[in-house]
Every structure is written in structure tokens, then in C-alpha cells.
Amino acid sequence: MSQGKRVVLASRPVGEPKASDFRIEEFAVPTLGQGELLLRTIWLSLDPYMRGRMSDAASYAAPVPVGGVMEGETVCEVIASNNPEFATGEIVRSRLGWLTHAISNGERLIKVDSKLAPISTSIGVLGMPGMTAYTGLLDIGKPQPGETVVVAAASGAVGSAVGQIAKIKGAHAIGIAGGKDKCDYVRNELGFDACIDHRDPDFAAKLKAACPKGIDVYFENVGGAVFEAVFPLLNPFARVPVCGLIAHYNDTEAKPPKWAASMMRAILTKRLTFRGFIVSDFAARHGDFLHDMSTWVREGKIKYKEFVTEGLENAPTAFMGLLKGANFGKQLVRVGPDKA
Amino acid sequence: MSQGKRVVLASRPVGEPKASDFRIEEFAVPTLGQGELLLRTIWLSLDPYMRGRMSDAASYAAPVPVGGVMEGETVCEVIASNNPEFATGEIVRSRLGWLTHAISNGERLIKVDSKLAPISTSIGVLGMPGMTAYTGLLDIGKPQPGETVVVAAASGAVGSAVGQIAKIKGAHAIGIAGGKDKCDYVRNELGFDACIDHRDPDFAAKLKAACPKGIDVYFENVGGAVFEAVFPLLNPFARVPVCGLIAHYNDTEAKPPKWAASMMRAILTKRLTFRGFIVSDFAARHGDFLHDMSTWVREGKIKYKEFVTEGLENAPTAFMGLLKGANFGKQLVRVGPDKA
Numbered sequence: 001m002s003q004g005k006r007v008v009l010a011s012r013p014v015g016e017p018k019a020s021d022f023r024i025e026e027f028a029v030p031t032l033g034q035g036e037l038l039l040r041t042i043w044l045s046l047d048p049y050m051r052g053r054m055s056d057a058a059s060y061a062a063p064v065p066v067g068g069v070m071e072g073e074t075v076c077e078v079i080a081s082n083n084p085e086f087a088t089g090e091i092v093r094s095r096l097g098w099l100t101h102a103i104s105n106g107e108r109l110i111k112v113d114s115k116l117a118p119i120s121t122s123i124g125v126l127g128m129p130g131m132t133a134y135t136g137l138l139d140i141g142k143p144q145p146g147e148t149v150v151v152a153a154a155s156g157a158v159g160s161a162v163g164q165i166a167k168i169k170g171a172h173a174i175g176i177a178g179g180k181d182k183c184d185y186v187r188n189e190l191g192f193d194a195c196i197d198h199r200d201p202d203f204a205a206k207l208k209a210a211c212p213k214g215i216d217v218y219f220e221n222v223g224g225a226v227f228e229a230v231f232p233l234l235n236p237f238a239r240v241p242v243c244g245l246i247a248h249y250n251d252t253e254a255k256p257p258k259w260a261a262s263m264m265r266a267i268l269t270k271r272l273t274f275r276g277f278i279v280s281d282f283a284a285r286h287g288d289f290l291h292d293m294s295t296w297v298r299e300g301k302i303k304y305k306e307f308v309t310e311g312l313e314n315a316p317t318a319f320m321g322l323l324k325g326a327n328f329g330k331q332l333v334r335v336g337p338d339k340a
Numbered sequence: 341m342s343q344g345k346r347v348v349l350a351s352r353p354v355g356e357p358k359a360s361d362f363r364i365e366e367f368a369v370p371t372l373g374q375g376e377l378l379l380r381t382i383w384l385s386l387d388p389y390m391r392g393r394m395s396d397a398a399s400y401a402a403p404v405p406v407g408g409v410m411e412g413e414t415v416c417e418v419i420a421s422n423n424p425e426f427a428t429g430e431i432v433r434s435r436l437g438w439l440t441h442a443i444s445n446g447e448r449l450i451k452v453d454s455k456l457a458p459i460s461t462s463i464g465v466l467g468m469p470g471m472t473a474y475t476g477l478l479d480i481g482k483p484q485p486g487e488t489v490v491v492a493a494a495s496g497a498v499g500s501a502v503g504q505i506a507k508i509k510g511a512h513a514i515g516i517a518g519g520k521d522k523c524d525y526v527r528n529e530l531g532f533d534a535c536i537d538h539r540d541p542d543f544a545a546k547l548k549a550a551c552p553k554g555i556d557v558y559f560e561n562v563g564g565a566v567f568e569a570v571f572p573l574l575n576p577f578a579r580v581p582v583c584g585l586i587a588h589y590n591d592t593e594a595k596p597p598k599w600a601a602s603m604m605r606a607i608l609t610k611r612l613t614f615r616g617f618i619v620s621d622f623a624a625r626h627g628d629f630l631h632d633m634s635t636w637v638r639e640g641k642i643k644y645k646e647f648v649t650e651g652l653e654n655a656p657t658a659f660m661g662l663l664k665g666a667n668f669g670k671q672l673v674r675v676g677p678d679k680a
Contacts, residue, residue, distance in 0.1 A: 052609075059609045060576070223604060236400070242608045260600030264563060267616040268582045269392075269399045274614045276607040 004029045005312055006099035009064045013054055016250045016323065021054070022070070022316035029101045037083045039076035039094065039102050041335040044312065045123040046072065046319050047157070051249040060278055070098040073123045075112060079340060093122045098315050100335055117297065119338070124157055124330040125304040126293055128279055132243060133161035134289045135282035137219055140241035140275050145170030147216035150207075152176040152226045154186045154195055155305065157330035158243065162219045163192045164302045171217070174210050176226055178325045190303055204229035223247040231259045234272060242276040249323060305329030344369045345652050346439035349404045353394055356590045356663070361394070362410070362656035369441045377423045379416035379434065379442050381675040384652065385463040386412065386659050387497070391589040400618055410438040413463045415452060419680060433462045438655050440675055457637065459678075464497055464670045465644040466633055468619055472583060473501035474629045475622035477559055480581035480615050485510030487556035490547075492516040492566045494526045494535055495645065497670035498583065502559045503532045504642045511557070514550050516566055518665045530643055544569035563587045571599045574612060582616040589663060645669030
């Protein structure tokens with residue numbers, strides 16, 4: 001039997017994950033049983049939520065056990081099959097985790113049509129990150145024509161889609177990103193109305209200047225200093241879909257934010273809405289999402305950028321970089337070639 | 341011309357309002373002009389939001405100017421009229437403020453049918469407080485059968501309606517009130533499933549015990565220690581209509597609440613919804629409210645209690661008491677007799 005590789009959680013990180021919190025293991029790929037199929041990973045998606053899975057703090061999902069394979073979405077090829085529903089050579093999307101090979105009984109595999117779009121998009125703009133942007137923005141944020149939508153990590157998988165969908169809906173899109181290259185890309189390539197560099201010492205003032213009519217929708221995926229700058233700019237009746245808090249994922253101690261003492265008062269007097277969500281809460285919207293988003297991608301209204309790290313063994317380094325914004329576009333790991 | 345009495349804001353309170361922040365003035369009631377009518381106040385409603393109007397901190401409504409008449413809803417009788425739309429003897433609801441007489445041109449007066457219900461209910465259970473409860477609970481809280489709804493100030497105008505409507509909708513209603521008499525009333529007369537005394541040293545533990553399946557809807561009208569006890573009990577997908585924060589209205593300094601550092605994380609991981617509202621945001625629901633609520637009152641499904649202070653000159657004392665929970669039921673001021 002052949003050997004596979006996998007990345008397991010070696011220890012729970014305290015603060016920033018370190019290389020030693022991960023361990024790369026080889027394993028013997030088991031033989032196929034009745035009804036099973038063998039999958040070979042082509043793409044692995046790395047996403048900020050994985051930091052939560054490394055921790056045993058209470059959350060909406062169980063943590064990865066120490067010694068367990070890191071979780072994640074993958075695009076795979078079926079390379080052997082005892083299952084009549086899957087043929088060798090078919091491409092599927094699945095949640096196999098950080099590994100090169102896996103056995104599946106066929107449950108929770110979703111076939112990917114490689115003729116419609118590059119298969120990597122099924123875990124990117126047409127997958128979980130794209131749907132997170134679509135549902136959070138449209139079902140909670142509900143941007144109206146002429147309103148102002150602000151989103152951070154604007155060159156990333158979720159943020160880039162949020163701003164572009166906001167534009168499609170007739171709103172102004174103001175991005176926030178780290179560094180000139182990302183900001184230029186967000187403005188010039190993605191067509192946001194503005195993009196502010198959060199590393200700029202005058203960040204808060206520049207964000208305010210970019211939002212002369214205040215902020216109607218803030219798609220929250222970072223927290224920290226960005227939220228502190230956004231909060232006083234929120235308009236009456238503003239909506240804040242709370243999707244992620246990447247600035248805090250490595251916090252070892254929770255600190256009250258600057259606005260903590262006045263947050264409830266502002267919610268009351270400005271009639272704000274804060275609502276947390278996970279993409280799976282909107283599973284019923286998957287058909288709408290796939291229809292709209294694939295149309296927009298085909299029409300060139302939604303662009304996306306992929307940031308590829310080669311080799312499963314480099315996944316830990318890529319993930320540690322992702323938490324610091326080292327990626328520029330959707331972070332993917334190329335685990336194997338398109339065709340074996 | 342006859343003399344009227346009015347209560348004006350003498351100075352902006354720092355912390356708790358004091359008697360010297362109010363001033364009682366006499367004034368000459370002006371003569372009627374073309375199209376005008378003269379109103380005599382029968383009932384004045386006192387409500388917690390008035391503390392906000394005494395302050396010049398930014399809010400959803402302009403403050404009462406120093407020297408200006410305190411704002412408030414009133415039930416009045418037309419005692420003279422040069423306006424063909426209003427006849428002498430008719431009863432109207434209006435926002436005249438804390439005074440005995442006023443001239444009106446007829447705008448924003450709403451006629452009250454004294455045969456349908458006691459006229460005081462038009463500023464109570466069938467008026468603004470009732471509609472605040474109805475819209476906040478049903479349009480934001482959206483209680484489902486079997487869910488748990490918690491509300492504080494449960495013997496008051498808003499809280500009592502919130503819990504009784506929750507029961508009508510098949511939810512469990514857990515009230516919070518100050519002292520044994522109020523708690524007994526909420527449980528025994530209003531039919532809440534439980535009512536916890538917030539003055540009890542074991543308040544937080546008793547609230548937890550009364551909510552064995554957690555809290556699905558918390559109708560926030562107080563803040564402070566009640567919210568601190570409620571927060572960890574919120575279930576995934578809980579909704580928090582933010583209606584008022586009476587525990588903080590006299591704060592001279594905003595302090596971050598105990599849960600401040602983890603609030604955003606909880607919103608995210610539990611997918612909570614916090615949404616502030618003002619009753620006027622739901623003006624389009626007035627017809628539904630009036631239909632449902634008057635039916636429920638007639639059928640005995642919604643009970644209400646009035647707490648009457650006699651005489652306009654006692655309104656400041658009654659209002660200062662209201663902020664400390666000295667009232668037991670909807671706080672009204674009897675300004676004049678039903679029939680002059």
C-alpha cells in the first residue's frame with residue numbers, strides 16, 4: 001500500500017501558532033473496503049476559522065483533538081473506487097483535512113464540474129468563502145443602493161467578494177487592506193471605491209474621509225483597530241454581520257475594546273444590528289449563491305485572486321502567514337497536480 | 341384668561357435627577373386663534389426615555405432645552421375649539437408634555453374612544469409602552485413556541501406586556517423585578533412562568549435555575565447587573581432587542597460591562613443578534629398592534645396595572661422614583677379629573 005502524508009495538531013497554540021504546534025506524519029493509505037473510494041488531494045483551502053479549531057475554547061464546532069488531522073476543505077480526485085456513484089478520475093469537493101490521501105464512503109462529497117470553472121474555485125469564490133461573503137452581506141447586511149459598505153481583509157477570499165457584491169448591488173464599497181499593493185489591487189482591479197491601508201498611521205482619519213456619509217454596513221471579519229475606527233462612523237440603522245475576528249484569534253487574554261462602555265448605548269440610540277453568523281446557517285441559500293456567483297464570475301463582475309503555496313508540508317507556514325496577512329488573495333495549498 | 345401649570349427642565353441632571361433640576365411654573369393660557377383648540381390634560385405618562393431627553397448627549401431625539409417644558413405623552417379633553425375637526429368634550433392623545441393646558445392646531449392629535457377602553461390605556465398598554473413591547477418582541481425577538489424569553493422590569497408597562505405576549509406565542513416567560521410583591525404579581529397575576537428578584541443576593545444563580553434550557557430572547561430594557569447575569573445564558577441564535585438601559589441612564593461615566601471583552605466573540609460563535617429599536621421605527625405596525633393588543637386585553641390575556649401619582653406638581657418626584665423602580669405598574673400622573 002502507498003504512503004500518504006498528513007498534518008496533525010501537535011499541541012494547542014498559546015497566542016500565535018508556531019511550527020511546533022503542527023506535526024507532519026506519514027501514514028499507510030488503507031485498502032478500499034466495500035463501497036469505499038480513494039481520494040487524492042489536489043487543493044487544500046486554508047482559512048482563518050481554523051485557528052478556532054486549534055483551540056479548545058467553547059465555540060460553534062468541536063476542536064481538532066491534539067494528535068488529530070487538521071480540518072479543512074479540499075478538492076480531490078477519485079483515484080480508485082468501489083463505490084458505484086463515483087468513477088475514477090472524477091473531481092470532488094470534501095472536508096478531508098490537511099492530508100494527501102483519504103478513504104471515503106462517499107458521504108458528504110460534492111462533485112465538481114471541471115469544465116465550468118477552475119476546480120480550485122469550488123473552495124474559493126464559488127465555495128465556502130464566496131458563500132460566506134454572499135450570505136453575510138445580502139442576508140444580514142442588506143446593502144441598499146447608495147449606501148456605504150466597509151469590509152476589511154479586502155483582497156482576501158471573503159472581503160474581495162463582499163466589496164464586489166456590494167458594488168453589484170449599487171452600494172459604495174470601501175475596502176481595508178494591509179499595504180500599498182493590496183490596496184491598489186482592491187481599488188484598481190476589484191473596482192472598490194476606495195481602499196485604506198490599516199498600517200497607515202492616519203488610518204482612522206483616512207477611513208473617515210473615505211466614508212463622508214458614514215457607514216451603513218460593516219462586514220466584520222477582523223475586529224481590533226479596524227473595528228475601533230469603524231464604530232463611531234456607523235450610521236443609524238447600520239447592520240454589522242459578524243463573520244470573523246482574525247485580529248483576536250491569537251489573543252491570550254480578552255481585552256475590552258475601546259468602545260466597550262458605549263456599545264450597548266450606541267446599539268440602542270443608533271438602532272444598530274449586530275448579528276453573528278456561520279456560512280452553514282444559510283445552507284438553504286446555496287442554490288441562489290451558486291447561480292448568482294457563477295454568473296457574476298462568468299460576466300467578469302466578480303474577480304478573484306488565488307495565493308498558492310506549494311506542498312502539504314508547507315501548509316503550517318502558509319497558515320501562520322495567513323493569520324498575519326502574508327497572503328495576497330485566497331490562500332490555497334497545492335497538495336498534488338491536477339492530473340496524477 | 342385662566343392660569344396653567346407646567347414643569348420645565350431647570351438644569352441638566354448630573355447622575356440622578358434632583359428636585360432642583362425641575363421647576364414648576366404658572367403660565368397664562370393663551371386665547372384661541374383661528375383653527376386652534378384648547379386642551380386640558382387628564383393623564384400624563386412618565387417613561388424612562390425621558391431621562392435621555394434631559395441630557396444633551398447625542399441620541400435619536402433632540403434634548404429638551406433648559407427652560408423648556410418636559411416632554412411626554414398625554415391624554416386630554418378638548419375644552420374649547422375653533423377647529424371644526426374637534427368638538428368640545430372629545431378626548432385626544434397627544435405629546436403635549438408636562439403641563440395642564442395647551443393650545444393645539446389639531447396636528448398630531450389622535451382621538452381616543454372612551455367607550456372602548458379606559459382612556460389612560462391609550463398611553464399605556466394600548467399606547468407607546470404596549471407597542472414597544474409588541475414590536476420589539478415580535479419583530480426582533482421573534483419568540484418561537486417552547487423558547488425562553490426573559491424580560492426585566494417585568495411588572496412595568498413594557499415588561500409586563502413582553503412576558504404576556506411571549507406566553508400568548510407559546511414561549512416560556514421569565515420575568516425579573518425588584519422585590520417580592522412585584523415578583524408575586526408577575527407570577528400570579530400576569531402568569532409568567534417565573535419571576536426573579538434582582539435584589540436577591542443569589543440573583544444570577546436563581547435566574548440560571550429558572551432558565552434550564554438557556555435564553556432565546558432577552559428583551560433588554562435595563563442593562564447593568566441583569567444583563568451581566570443574562571449574557572452567559574444566551575443560547576445560540578438568541579435575539580436581543582435593545583429597547584432601553586435604565587440602569588445606566590444616571591451613569592456619569594460609562595464603564596465597560598463585565599462581558600465587554602468577550603461580547604463580539606460571543607456574537608460570532610453563538611450567532612447572536614443584538615438590535616436596537618425605537619417604537620417609531622415600527623410605525624407601519626400600529627394597525628396590527630392595536631388590533632391584537634385590544635383583542636388580548638378584551639379577552640383577559642393581557643393584564644395591566646397602573647400606578648397613579650396625583651397632581652402635576654408631583655410629576656418630578658414620581659419620575660425620580662420611576663428611575664429607581666419605586667412605581668409598581670405603568671407610571672401615570674393624574675393631572676386633571678376625567679370630567680371637568
